[in-house]
Amino acid sequence: MTKAVTKPALILAAAGLLALGAPGIVTQAHAQQLGTVHFPTSCNEAAQRRFDRAMRYQHSFWYQQSKEIFGEVLEADPNCAIAYWGIALSLWNNPHGQPPAPNLAPAHAAIAEAQEIGAGRSARRWQRPRAPWNRSCRSAGRRH
Secondary structure (H helix, E strand, O other): OOOOOOHHHHHHHHHHHHHHHHHHHOOHHHHHOOOOOOOOOOOOHHHHHHHHHHHHHHHOOOHHHHHHHHHHHHHHOOOOHHHHHHHHHHHHOOOOOOOOHHHHHHHHHHHHHHHHHOHHHHHHHOOOOOOHHHHHHHHHHHHO
8 A cells, every 4th residue: 555645745845955955065056145254364275265255154053064174175275274163063062062072173173273284373464563552561560
């Protein structure tokens, strides 16, 4: 005895399959619908565009896809240390919960890789120079 498949059941099944595969088939036009994100980096221009795209995916909860795009950032600029941070962030999955235990080691390795290629150097580049009045305030505090 065979059960007939109803039209609504087929529609639900098709929608489910599309939902599972949706992030992998997103076009560039659809990717723009994820919003506008710009986080300035010290990476080259191609890597910067990819980094912003990866962050759009990250903020849309498409963690696997953001991880893949952060990998593309590194292809565009192998010295883009912040891309390793992005990989570690995407491995966290939902930042409002606990990271999956199997993802901890690869996330830690990504952060170590960023440190290896000079993440500290990039961070120092963005530090603001101290104003002369800061020095005089500090020295005045020591005298009193």
